[in-house]
Amino acid sequence: MHHIPRLSEAVYVGMCRYVGSPTEVRIRREVTDTEEVMNRPVWITRGLDRMKSGSHREGLRLPTSDRDFMFWLPDHKVICDVSQISLYLIPQHTVILMECEDLTPGFARLKIMTPSEDQKVKSSCVPTDGGI
Structure with missing residues (x-):
């Protein structure tokens, strides 16, 4: 008998194709974390602290996603x-x-x-x- 994948499996596979595998998403998060650690001294000298937020920070790179930043003193x-x-x-x-x-x-x-x-x-x- 031919195996029919469950809907949740099909959605998971589709999402992996669209946004990347869990490993790719994790690597994107780690790269973002590293960028922020390296750039923090530059922002602090400007009197601000900053971090990315939203879907981009979470490693999702969707064509319609904007880039969200938080700034604080x-x-x-x-x-x-x-x-x-x-x-x-x-x-x-x-x-x-x-x-x-x-x-x-x-x-x-x-x-x-x-x-x-x-x-x-x-x-x-x-x-x-x-x-x-």
Whole structure:
């Protein structure tokens, strides 16, 4: 009797042909990691830290994929719990609390806990009932 592949196997094979094998995707991730380690000193001297994100960072090279980057100020620290504020030196660090409760999955609310001297950060902030 002729074996008919299961749909999941056919999808897997098709995806491997389209985006690459798991090994190719892993190598792309490792190359991206290496590039970022090598380029980090250049970005830090410009006063920023940077990393790729999104599907490109995950090793997927789809024709319609864009390239996503995250930039941040190295002296701005994001914490997930208010108790972590004691880990940083104030005023040398601007501390930002990331809140995820009562929000759509994949979204976060950022709350400035200590003042920022950066004009772009200041202009991006809005007052709310619970802070800025």
